[in-house]
Amino acid sequence: MSNTKNLFDKVWDLHTVKTLDSGQDQLLIGLHLIHEVTSPQAFEMLRDRDLKVMFPERTMATVDHIVPTQNQARPFEDNLAEQMMSAIEKNCREFGITLLDVDDVRQGIVHVVGPEQGLTQPGMTIVCGDSHTSTHGAFGSIALGIGTSQVAHVLATQTMALGRPNVRQVKVNGELGPGVTAKDVTLYIIRKLGVQGGVGYAYEYAGDVFDRMSMEERMTVCNMSIEGGARCGYINPDQTTIDYLEGRPFSPKGAAFDKAAEWWLSLASGPDAQFDDVVEFDAADIEPTVTWGITPAQSVGVSENLAPISSYPEDEQTLIKEAFRYMELEENQPIKGQKIDVAFIGSCTNSRISDLREAAKVVEGRQVSDHVKALVVPGSQLVRKQAMEEGLDKIFIDAGFEWREAGCSMCLAMNPDKLVGNELCASSSNRNFKGRQGSPTGRTLLMSPTMVAAAAINGCVTDVREMLSAVTA
Amino acid sequence: MTKIESITGTGIPLLLDDIDTDRIIPARFLRCVTFEGLGEHAFEDDRIQDPDHPFDKPQYQNASILLGGRNFGCGSSREHAPQSLIRWGIKAIIAESYAEIFFGNCTSLGVPAVCAPRETLEVLNREIQDHPDQELTVDLTTMKIRCGDQEFDCTLPENARSALISGTYDFLAQLLKSESEIKERAASVPYFTSFA
Numbered sequence: 278m279s280n281t282k283n284l285f286d287k288v289w290d291l292h293t294v295k296t297l298d299s300g301q302d303q304l305l306i307g308l309h310l311i312h313e314v315t316s317p318q319a320f321e322m323l324r325d326r327d328l329k330v331m332f333p334e335r336t337m338a339t340v341d342h343i344v345p346t347q348n349q350a351r352p353f354e355d356n357l358a359e360q361m362m363s364a365i366e367k368n369c370r371e372f373g374i375t376l377l378d379v380d381d382v383r384q385g386i387v388h389v390v391g392p393e394q395g396l397t398q399p400g401m402t403i404v405c406g407d408s409h410t411s412t413h414g415a416f417g418s419i420a421l422g423i424g425t426s427q428v429a430h431v432l433a434t435q436t437m438a439l440g441r442p443n444v445r446q447v448k449v450n451g452e453l454g455p456g457v458t459a460k461d462v463t464l465y466i467i468r469k470l471g472v473q474g475g476v477g478y479a480y481e482y483a484g485d486v487f488d489r490m491s492m493e494e495r496m497t498v499c500n501m502s503i504e505g506g507a508r509c510g511y512i513n514p515d516q517t518t519i520d521y522l523e524g525r526p527f528s529p530k531g532a533a534f535d536k537a538a539e540w541w542l543s544l545a546s547g548p549d550a551q552f553d554d555v556v557e558f559d560a561a562d563i564e565p566t567v568t569w570g571i572t573p574a575q576s577v578g579v580s581e582n583l584a585p586i587s588s589y590p591e592d593e594q595t596l597i598k599e600a601f602r603y604m605e606l607e608e609n610q611p612i613k614g615q616k617i618d619v620a621f622i623g624s625c626t627n628s629r630i631s632d633l634r635e636a637a638k639v640v641e642g643r644q645v646s647d648h649v650k651a652l653v654v655p656g657s658q659l660v661r662k663q664a665m666e667e668g669l670d671k672i673f674i675d676a677g678f679e680w681r682e683a684g685c686s687m688c689l690a691m692n693p694d695k696l697v698g699n700e701l702c703a704s705s706s707n708r709n710f711k712g713r714q715g716s717p718t719g720r721t722l723l724m725s726p727t728m729v730a731a732a733a734i735n736g737c738v739t740d741v742r743e744m745l746s747a748v749t750a
Numbered sequence: 751m752t753k754i755e756s757i758t759g760t761g762i763p764l765l766l767d768d769i770d771t772d773r774i775i776p777a778r779f780l781r782c783v784t785f786e787g788l789g790e791h792a793f794e795d796d797r798i799q800d801p802d803h804p805f806d807k808p809q810y811q812n813a814s815i816l817l818g819g820r821n822f823g824c825g826s827s828r829e830h831a832p833q834s835l836i837r838w839g840i841k842a843i844i845a846e847s848y849a850e851i852f853f854g855n856c857t858s859l860g861v862p863a864v865c866a867p868r869e870t871l872e873v874l875n876r877e878i879q880d881h882p883d884q885e886l887t888v889d890l891t892t893m894k895i896r897c898g899d900q901e902f903d904c905t906l907p908e909n910a911r912s913a914l915i916s917g918t919y920d921f922l923a924q925l926l927k928s929e930s931e932i933k934e935r936a937a938s939v940p941y942f943t944s945f946a
Binding site: 291292293294295297298299300301303305307314315317318321322326328331332335342343355357358360361364398400401406407408410422423424425426427429430433434435436437438439440442472473476477503506508529533534536537540571572592593595596689690691708710711712713715717718 | 766767768770772773776777778780781782783784785795796798799820821824825826827828829830832847848849850851854855858859868907908909910912913916918920921922924925926928929931932935936938939940941942944945946
């Protein structure tokens with residue numbers, strides 16, 4: 278039988294409570310993740326109106342943005358950070374919400390913890406007051422970043438008002454070259470479609486490149502959907518999804534798991550599914566990619582030179598000139614060889630165990646360049662523990678990396694980890710905005726964790742493929 | 751809630767593309783448990799680096815209509831961004847386009863974020879710079895921007911427009927009305943009932 282509905286529409290329809298007078302849908306939310314930054318004002322709104330949390334068991338809290346990655350002793354040295362931690366502890370206690378606090382081994386970056394615990398499952402609607410909630414779409418869920426007022430709406434009613442976006446299928450077929458990672462795929466898509474190319478759309482990532490990816494790689498791709506302007510991104514559930522979820526703490530167990538798995542697979546967009554738009558890319562065209570500018574779309578393949586300003590459309594040239602000025606880079610120069618000051622492996626995009634394993638392969642037996650400050654920040658305490666069991670911490674420390682506690686760290690620098698002055702940072706995170714890494718004049722080059730590792734070793738932007746071939750030779 | 755049918759006030763020009771929410775309110779100011787006091791830190795790092803930043807210019811200090819470029823408010827979902835603009839004094843935004851989370855945040859806080867084509871923005875930009883005291887009106891009933899004798903079309907998705915002009919942009923009250931339907935819907939979603 279023909280099935281023209283895509284996954285997005287199936288999941289949306291299932292969760293629609295009603296259509297509101299404004300024309301927006303009232304959407305039921307299956308999982309609400311909260312953290313310390315965007316929730317305190319929401320709980321105050323509830324108190325002001327004398328409201329309760331409608332489904333406290335469908336809300337899970339952890340702490341990540343503000344958490345120091347060195348000295349985690351309470352009270353935190355930063356009094357403002359301590360106030361925020363105390364606030365989420367009090368709010369969760371008072372409203373009956375489970376909190377994975379810093380003394381809980383399950384604590385970590387909210388988008389690492391959700392999947393790791395099996396909280397994130399296919400077919401769910403998932404929201405969090407954080408734009409990188411799009412990460413959870415890797416499981417075939419509708420996962421959306423929301424603002425604090427909406428956090429209050431979801432706490433009080435387990436629903437929110439939302440207009441339905443269109444769905445664009447983004448296909449990448451073919452074989453990725455050696456050393457080309459999920460991060461390169463997502464940076465390439467954003468480069469091609471632009472930072473606002475996805476406005477009005479949910480992205481369905483399809484094609485054999487995504488089919489072959491692990492769940493962790495899929496999370497990296499979906500994580501950065503927001504950087505392309507998409508409201509969210511997802512990948513259809515398949516056997517890889519089911520294998521990942523089996524045995525996780527919050528996954529269904531026994532017969533319920535089999536029933537769940539059958540339902541999950543039934544949600545996938547069928548071969549006749551309709552989309553509002555389809556774009557297709559060839560995997561062979563993607564090389565290790567590095568951003569050079571101040572938006573995630575301003576990137577080049579590592580072997581390319583930066584394009585001349587005149588090659589950009591006229592209405593973009595002001596922004597391009599500003600990017601060159603801010604980054605202290607020049608048109609026509611190669612990005613390879615560009616000296617860096619800091620190397621950061623971490624963030625909700627690339628702090629998972631597989632990221633650390635791949636980076637460690639590049640680092641093993643080598644030394645971080647003398648002039649580089651390098652740090653590895655695992656995405657969760659469980660990732661950290663696993664990495665230490667595998668001896669990855671030793672590889673990083675021996676090479677001269679700092680080995681830190683779990684947290685958001687230098688991705689957005691709401692904690693003590695910050696760039697200083699106009700330092701240039703090779704970063705596995707997701708945003709290269711002006712001032713993003715904590716110094717108003719700090720500069721960020723986004724790249725994959727293996728590319729960050731290579732840059733840390735050589736002290737400059739490096740084509741990791743050259744180092745990988747040395748490893749395997 | 752207050753019905754928002756039109757906003758009148760002087761303008762402040764910031765006709766730049768891809769202004770992200772980290773620039774509107776840098777992350778260090780998110781270390782807070784209320785939104786109070788965010789107004790004075792709007793665009794703080796940009797202002798430090800640009801002595802000519804419009805948010806520091808005396809002629810724009812009472813402005814309430816912000817003029818932006820393309821993809822305004824991209825990046826982080828932080829509601830702190832529109833909250834800081836509101837506390838600075840902004841009541842409406844005119845830009846070429848918006849990032850969606852930012853747009854949603856603005857709407858739910860009662861700030862119309864309307865779109866206008868580049869040509870309109872450039873005319874308004876010149877007008878505001880040449881005549882900072884000139885009042886503009888963003889009229890949501892006619893979807894027109896008025897500036898002196900001139901009138902321009904603007905756009906706003908119908909659901910946002912109807913929420914603002916009917917005073918129902920804080921959706922919480924509406925959402926709360928559906929408690930029984932919410933519970934009924936939840937009972938039909940397999941994972942809400944643990945796949946029983």
